[in-house]
Amino acid sequence: MVSGDAGRPVTIDDVATQAQVSRATVSRVMNGLATVDPAIAERVRRAVELLQYRPSETARSLSLGRTNTVAVLVPDLANPMFQSILRGVTRAAAEDGFRVLVGDTQETPDAERDAAIQARRRCDALVLCAPRMGETDLEAVLAAASPVAVVNRGIEAGAVPQVSMDYEQAIGLLVEHLVGLGHRHLVYAGGPPTSASNRLRGLGLDAALARRPDLRIDRVSVGSTLEDGFASAAQVLGTGASAVLAFNDLVALGLLSRLRELDVAVPERLSVVGVDDIPFARFSTPALTTVHVPQEALGVQAWRQLHQVMRGDGAPGPLWLEGSLEVRASTGPVPA
Amino acid sequence: MVSGDAGRPVTIDDVATQAQVSRATVSRVMNGLATVDPAIAERVRRAVELLQYRPSETARSLSLGRTNTVAVLVPDLANPMFQSILRGVTRAAAEDGFRVLVGDTQETPDAERDAAIQARRRCDALVLCAPRMGETDLEAVLAAASPVAVVNRGIEAGAVPQVSMDYEQAIGLLVEHLVGLGHRHLVYAGGPPTSASNRLRGLGLDAALARRPDLRIDRVSVGSTLEDGFASAAQVLGTGASAVLAFNDLVALGLLSRLRELDVAVPERLSVVGVDDIPFARFSTPALTTVHVPQEALGVQAWRQLHQVMRGDGAPGPLWLEGSLEVRASTGPVPA
DNA sequence: TTGTAGGCGTTATCAT
DNA sequence: ATGATAACGCCTACAA
Numbered sequence: 001m002v003s004g005d006a007g008r009p010v011t012i013d014d015v016a017t018q019a020q021v022s023r024a025t026v027s028r029v030m031n032g033l034a035t036v037d038p039a040i041a042e043r044v045r046r047a048v049e050l051l052q053y054r055p056s057e058t059a060r061s062l063s064l065g066r067t068n069t070v071a072v073l074v075p076d077l078a079n080p081m082f083q084s085i086l087r088g089v090t091r092a093a094a095e096d097g098f099r100v101l102v103g104d105t106q107e108t109p110d111a112e113r114d115a116a117i118q119a120r121r122r123c124d125a126l127v128l129c130a131p132r133m134g135e136t137d138l139e140a141v142l143a144a145a146s147p148v149a150v151v152n153r154g155i156e157a158g159a160v161p162q163v164s165m166d167y168e169q170a171i172g173l174l175v176e177h178l179v180g181l182g183h184r185h186l187v188y189a190g191g192p193p194t195s196a197s198n199r200l201r202g203l204g205l206d207a208a209l210a211r212r213p214d215l216r217i218d219r220v221s222v223g224s225t226l227e228d229g230f231a232s233a234a235q236v237l238g239t240g241a242s243a244v245l246a247f248n249d250l251v252a253l254g255l256l257s258r259l260r261e262l263d264v265a266v267p268e269r270l271s272v273v274g275v276d277d278i279p280f281a282r283f284s285t286p287a288l289t290t291v292h293v294p295q296e297a298l299g300v301q302a303w304r305q306l307h308q309v310m311r312g313d314g315a316p317g318p319l320w321l322e323g324s325l326e327v328r329a330s331t332g333p334v335p336a
Numbered sequence: 337m338v339s340g341d342a343g344r345p346v347t348i349d350d351v352a353t354q355a356q357v358s359r360a361t362v363s364r365v366m367n368g369l370a371t372v373d374p375a376i377a378e379r380v381r382r383a384v385e386l387l388q389y390r391p392s393e394t395a396r397s398l399s400l401g402r403t404n405t406v407a408v409l410v411p412d413l414a415n416p417m418f419q420s421i422l423r424g425v426t427r428a429a430a431e432d433g434f435r436v437l438v439g440d441t442q443e444t445p446d447a448e449r450d451a452a453i454q455a456r457r458r459c460d461a462l463v464l465c466a467p468r469m470g471e472t473d474l475e476a477v478l479a480a481a482s483p484v485a486v487v488n489r490g491i492e493a494g495a496v497p498q499v500s501m502d503y504e505q506a507i508g509l510l511v512e513h514l515v516g517l518g519h520r521h522l523v524y525a526g527g528p529p530t531s532a533s534n535r536l537r538g539l540g541l542d543a544a545l546a547r548r549p550d551l552r553i554d555r556v557s558v559g560s561t562l563e564d565g566f567a568s569a570a571q572v573l574g575t576g577a578s579a580v581l582a583f584n585d586l587v588a589l590g591l592l593s594r595l596r597e598l599d600v601a602v603p604e605r606l607s608v609v610g611v612d613d614i615p616f617a618r619f620s621t622p623a624l625t626t627v628h629v630p631q632e633a634l635g636v637q638a639w640r641q642l643h644q645v646m647r648g649d650g651a652p653g654p655l656w657l658e659g660s661l662e663v664r665a666s667t668g669p670v671p672a
Numbered sequence: 673t674t675g676t677a678g679g680c681g682t683t684a685t686c687a688t
Numbered sequence: 689a690t691g692a693t694a695a696c697g698c699c700t701a702c703a704a
Contacts, residue, residue, distance in 0.1 A: 009681090011680095011681055011682090012681065012682065012683095013681080021690080021691085022690065022691045022692075023681090023682080023683090023691090023692095024683085024684085024690070024691060024692080024693095025689085025690060025691075027682065027684085028689095030682095031683085033683095035689070036689070036690085037689060037690085040689085040690085052480070054457055055457075055681080055682070056398075056681050056682070057457045057458040058394060058403060058458065058680085058681075058682090059398055059681030059682040059683085059696090060681080060682055060683075061394045061682090061696095062392075062394045062395055062398050062681080062682070062683095062696050062697065062698090063681080063683040063684080063696055064682080064683070064696085065696070067394060067458075069458070077419070077422065077423040077427075078419075078420075078423055080416075083413065083419045084414075086413065087413040087414055087440065090413060090438060090439075090440050091413075091440065091442070099437055099439070099455070099458070100437065100438050101405070101435055101436065101437050101438075102422070102436050103426075103435070104423065104426050104427065104430070106427070117390070119435070121390055122394070122403075122405070122435070144388075226615055226616070226618075226619050230619065253616070253619055256619075257618075257619040257620070257621065279562055280562070280589070280616055282593075283562050283566065283589055283590055283593040284593075284620075284621075285596050285620075285621045287593075345697090347696095347697055347698085348697065348699095349697080358674065358676075359675090359698080359699090360674075360675060360676080360699080361673090361675080363699060363700085364674090364699095364700095366698095367699085369699095369700095371673070372674085373673060373674085376673085376674085391697080391698070392696085392697050392698070394696085394697080394698090395680090395696070395697035395698040395699090396697080396698060396699080397680095398680050398696090398697080398698075398699095399679080399680055399697080399698045399699045400680085400698085400699070401680070
């Protein structure tokens with residue numbers, strides 16, 4: 001696709017002619033293959049330089065049967081979470097000489113299946129981030145688009161590489177922290193009902209309740225954005241809880257903003273925690289207590305697992321990444 | 337790359353055999369080309385369905401001479417600005433049937449040139465976001481990788497599609513706003529010296545000074561991140577200015593966080609403004625006065641211009657997008 | 673309307 | 689060590 005001065009792309013044939021050798025030799029030089037007479041190799045290199053020859057990746061792909069490209073499909077490119085995962089995959093894949101083709105399904109589960117199959121036609125592998133599609137479609141995609149790695153959607157299938165954040169554990173850390181501060185009545189400001197990661201958080205709450213029967217945890221459905229958090233204040237305060245577990249940091253920060261408007265002192269009257277540890281969490285007022293989630297690592301590990309499968313080194317088991325508690329100023333002792 | 341049950345990818349030949357027709361006919365049916373006998377077309381479609389045939393995009397690309405893919409190169413995938421641009425390009429390009437290959441040069445100007453040429457080999461076009469490379473390299477890339485669109489780097493070259501944010505105008509809006517509140521001594525917390533957009537902001541300051549000779553604007557070099565803003569408090573306060581213009585919202589919010597720790601009342605003692613209107617600007621304490629920048633539109637317009645050139649409809653002139661003032665709570669009258 | 677054959681640019685096999 | 693030649697999978701004149 002890169003053209004010379006004439007406008008017509010310069011091909012391997014042009015170089016061969018210029019250097020007075022065969023295409024095969026040019027190819028060998030370009031790929032550093034086999035042993036080529038140094039003098040001839042030099043002649044070829046000069047011709048390459050002279051003509052500004054760049055091999056066609058498309059032709060190479062066709063001949064080699066691989067594109068050295070991996071597709072990453074996310075539900076929403078605007079979500080900081082998926083941006084981080086995308087960055088992780090991009091950087092990790094680059095280390096192995098792979099490029100990334102990005103697809104954004106814009107939160108329309110119906111489009112995911114086709115988008116996945118479609119993306120896969122041009123790439124050697126696929127990373128599926130938090131797919132929203134149904135179980136049946138997902139299985140079909142996993143079969144049709146293999147090799148595929150799945151991020152943040154716990155699935156049963158054994159042979160497919162997958163890496164997920166252990167939100168159940170994350171919630172456990174937060175509940176323990178709050179309990180340690182004396183809180184006994186909590187409220188969970190939940191995320192999208194269809195989200196697999198929201199389900200995991202719910203399991204974390206269940207586990208916490210099982211451990212501490214004296215605990216009360218109300219659950220309200222809020223959403224996943226700053227706006228959702230902002231709008232949830234009344235609902236959250238209505239429960240009378242002394243601490244709120246937000247679905248994520250965005251919700252927590254949105255809520256914090258509204259609480260300040262309402263003159264609800266945090267953490268004196270209400271403790272607030274989030275999940276993710278996005279960069280802003282440290283800079284809010286008050287700074288947000290949260291669980292640090294290695295988002296970019298999710299992408300990195302997804303690629304590593306995928307690459308392992310592509311090399312034929314067998315399928316690794318599901319990988320669960322754990323978070324760590326970041327105690328900041330938004331949590332404090334339960335009000336007397 | 338999608339394989340049938342046998343493991344071997346199913347090709348157009350397999351379908352032709354199955355449907356008892358020639359490859360050409362299968363191709364025609366797949367592309368809805370020409371007029372094919374309905375009965376035969378149906379036979380082909382059944383064969384396609386039966387064999388789960390998916391044409392090889394690679395082979396199509398080689399034959400057609402285009403990939404229907406555009407590369408987007410950004411200095412840093414972690415920067416919210418570039419994420420928005422990427423999203424804009426991805427969505428706009430998708431409407432025209434194009435996919436996006438993303439590249440992250442990780443803020444290493446030396447890597448940009450090769451990355452650009454490299455990315456372009458697999459794609460039909462290239463979007464260069466705020467390239468950090470030198471003028472010479474840039475011109476070389478523009479020539480070698482055409483068609484290229486450039487975002488947020490004002491360049492002289494006339495024929496290349498480019499769209500940039502008019503930061504000069506943005507700064508003008510902010511200065512006028514502050515002047516209207518009575519401020520006469522401002523400080524600019526500047527961004528990276530090599531950044532073209534930082535230079536534009538400087539021009540905005542110059543223009544404002546030209547309009548209002550009674551104004552004093554100190555300039556300090558701060559950076560572009562939350563951390564940079566946080567760390568700049570002493571430097572900023574040291575100037576004695578009554579209002580600070582931050583390079584962007586990140587810097588402004590980081591500064592806000594630190595000012596709160598220092599018990600410097602905003603806006604009572606110091607007014608603070610940013611640039612970008614990132615989602616958080618609305619939710620900080622106090623909410624940040626800033627200029628709304630249509631970041632995603634930058635990406636959308638870049639694609640539109642690029643696509644126009646690719647269609648041979650001629651090169652559009654440079655496009656400058658303008659921001660709009662968002663007055664919030666972080667600015668107020670100059671202290672008595 | 674359908675089929676035949678050549679070409680897209682590269683790599684890889686096999687002679688030489 | 690080098691050069692023909694045949695893939696790779698698809699599209700598209702051109703011929704029938």
